Amino acid sequence: MEILEKIAHCVEFGKINKKSPYPPNMRNEDGADEYVKEALDSGIEPNDVLKEGLMIGMNKIGVKFRANTVFVPQVLMSAKSMSVGMAHLRPHFISGAVQRKGKFIIGTIKGDLHDIGKNLVAMMLEGNGYEVIDLGVDVGADKFLEAQKQHPGSLIGMSALLTTTMTNMAEVIVELKKVDPTQKVFVGGAPLSQEFCDKINADYYAPDPQGVIEYANSLLQLAS
Amino acid sequence: MTKKDLVISAIKLEETPRVPWIPFVGCHAGSLLGITATEFLRSKDHIVKGVNQAIELYSADGMPVIFDLQIEAEAMGCKLNWADDNPPAVVSHPMAEGVALEDIKMPTIEDGRIKMAMETTKQLRADNPDIALYGLITGPFTLALHLLGTDIFMKLMLEPDYVHDLMKFTTKVCNFMATEYVKAGADIVAIVDPMTSQIDPMSFEEFVQPYAAEVFETIKNEGALSSFFVCGNAKQNIEAMCNCKPDNISIDENISLEYVRDVSLNKGVSFGGNIQLTVSLLMGTEEECQRDALACMDTGGKKGFLLAPGCDIPMDTPVHNMKAIADLVKDEMRQGELRASEVATKEVDKLDLTAHWKSDKVRVDVVTLNSKSCAACQYMFKAAEVVSEPFGDDVICKEYNIMTEEGVQMMQTLGVRNLPTIVIDGKVEFVSQIPPLDEITKKIEAQLAKKKQLV
Incomplete structure (x- = not known):
């Protein structure tokens, strides 16, 4: 899996960071926190991390929430994963490297x-x-x-x-x-x-x- | 059969002569007394007076004593924000502010408004021996959320053991409240756990089901019946709710009543609901309220179903809307009218009556419900028949009952809206009340004279 896909996957399934025990099938794996940092360190554009990583994951969970296949606890886990990833992007928002919609x-x-x-x-x-x-x-x-x-x-x-x-x-x-x-x-x-x-x-x-x-x-x- | 028996029969899945009606009146009773929700919910005297008035006004078969899901939380140290036109809201969550679970006090009868709630129950019991009284307790998950705040959702995933400990504690509180309500005279204890609508079935099964089941077991052992109320779209959890083994479940308009009926009856649990709170009760007309209630009754049937609003009715619900439903429950004729006009507007093709009308004869068409219970229908048709007879072949008098397809088509084609109705040559002349015979005669004579002139 490419790293941006991994970021999207972590957000979709609510994998915050390596320490987090949720979801059980991703225990001890890296989470959004680690992958976003890794992506930025490897030189991937912050804008791509947002649009092709974090946003894809949030969109997928949003669609599942609408379809009643996931509920508030799952969405909150996704949102938390997204926000720890976003924290790494913050300096790039301030510098203007990443534009908000x-x-x-x-x-x-x-x-x-x-x-x-x-x-x-x-x-x-x-x-x-x-x-x-x-x-x-x-x-x-x-x-x-x-x-x-x-x-x-x-x-x-x-x-x-x-x-x-x-x-x-x-x-x-x-x-x-x-x-x-x-x-x-x-x-x-x-x-x-x-x-x-x-x-x-x-x-x-x-x-x-x-x-x-x-x-x-x-x-x-x-x-x- | 008393009203209370009717409710109990329905809850026990027995056939009932009519659908029982439980108007969930909470702080709305305060508006009946002209006082605020705050004044109302803090005073035994006000609640007793207001609920008694609502029972009378809305011909209730059963009624909750107090609809306020903050009583336990308040007694356990949550701060409340009181409002004029709503039950209070919990605004502080002690466990989110650092209070440890061990330091949260198990409430006693002396804390908060618990004693007031139980004394109110006793008084309403004494005043209404023949009405089914519901004691409402905050469900274990909603109470846990009051104590911990919304952190609970992520803790389900991240710290499941912590949530289990909290749920064990709130379950103890539920058992205590349930026992007190039964002692005070409640016939039915309902666990109201709206926050469970926000979680998935797996979380429900793990974090709610064993605890709710324990409370239902307690209620049963205390000798009362039980119900499980949920508001919001909790469709995903209906089956799991039934698996907690309550005697009844009650839902709001977010879930289809058909779905709940099919799931709950299959599980041997009776069900109730789900008149729309805002679109019908608060903002709708009397007819819209009746149509909504009738749709619920027709879906629910007379076995194992209780008609009720989706939840605590809004404080400003117009009294006439609630009364319209109370009237409908007992008025089979009105039910028939509504059903017929519903069918008529939706599916029925109008009849071509060209051949029906005669150039030299007068048509007297009587549209009826033709129910055995509809004495007015029988008398009105008889009156029309008696009056028509002396005219011989000049007048054709016929009954159309709306239990037949032809009757429904005639009702719609002739533009009849109430039953019974006499229509003379296509004109609606007499509605509902049976007129004096000579009035019918005069109308027929006049119409016949017109026709003879033309011929």
Whole structure:
């Protein structure tokens, strides 16, 4: 297996580093941590490590998650593997050797403290080459507006787990679109539906993280 | 048969005369009293008053005492964030903040709101001897997640022994709570473990099944029935949930009821669910709620099925939506109307009635449910017949019952929406209530006169 493939494989199956006991069939083998370092040391372009290694692995796990063949624990293991690999790339992001696809502002809506889903989406976006600005939980219009101002041209996503907080999204969307009518807003969370998304004038509803990534990528394609 | 017997029969997989209805009212009862969720969930008096009101208002066959999955966590040192329109949320996870498992205190009746919960159960028991009462306990995995936070997901993979130790501890808490609820008078104890929807079947089998099974065994030994509630898309774990040997499982709209029915009945476990919380109950019309509930009832059947919302209903659920479902459960005629119109809009070709209408005769078409329980249908048709008779050959009176395909087609073609209905020469004239006979006669006379003039 070529090293970039090995990196993708480690991310897909959640092999963080040599020390990690998971997955059992890869015990005592190198993980994403070791392979990314090795790849960079051998002179492979950081950009290729990201796009042909880490991102491929995250994409594969995203597709499996959508198909319900893996669940949150497996995705978190993959995301962890990806992030230890990303740590080696950080200097190259700063130097500009690796370009990110775009910025994505994300937060759980005001009144809501649930962040498992929001975090999963953030991790998947990061693993797909986006810079994620995570505003955390209980985020109101003011914080979203400030982030929109600081990071113009970003995509914005918000999540809710409660039927009572999901309605708060409507107001934030109005405010964001007042500032920038072309602002794209993504919504998600267990009680949401396409019907609700249409009602509050959001641009996209995704029932799973992979949907967010695919729609974000399609917007990028349209723009280029 | 009392309402409680009805629920117990269904849980035990026995045939029931009708589907039992368990409106999962939690903090929504606070809105019935005009108070916040916080005020509601902290007071025995409020809960007793609110739940009693909900039982009455929604004609409940069974009802949970308190729908709040934070009671145990609060008693064990997790901080809660209280809200006006939701149950509180756990905001601190002691084990994520460095507290060791050995230092987490096993709760006693004196901690947090546990005593209040049990006294509430006793009072509701005394007030409602004929209603099935559910004691709801936080499932062992969800409680573990409250204590440890989301780190638990990766620890399943990286430190399985640690998670097993934690699960053994939360199982003890579950056993304690279950025993207390049964002592206080609950008929059914439900383990509510929504976080299990987030894990794969292998993890469920290893980290949840043995522990949940132990709690169900405890409930059985205490002499009560048990249920396993899960929300979210837990389809992958339904079979494993049944393998924990609860008496019943209850699911929300994220999982198809057909699937759950087939898996659970095959395993000898009754099931319940899954009226949609937001699209139907919170945002839908009364008719949409009834249609959703009816679809559940028709899928569930009258053996081993309990009609319930997918989970704790939203606080602001309109009262009329819940009442519409309560009415439907007992109203076979309304069920028939909805079924017929559903079929009509979806699959039935309208009839060509060109030959049906006569230039010199009046048609009196009576669309009925033709159920033995539909006395109104029989009387309305009889009234139409009696009135038509004196007109002899000039009037053709006929009954179309929607238990036949022709009846359904006629209902749709004539634009009939309620049963029974009298249609005179294609015009819907009398709906549901049987009119005085002379009113029908007048309508027929007028229509006949018009026709004679034309001829």
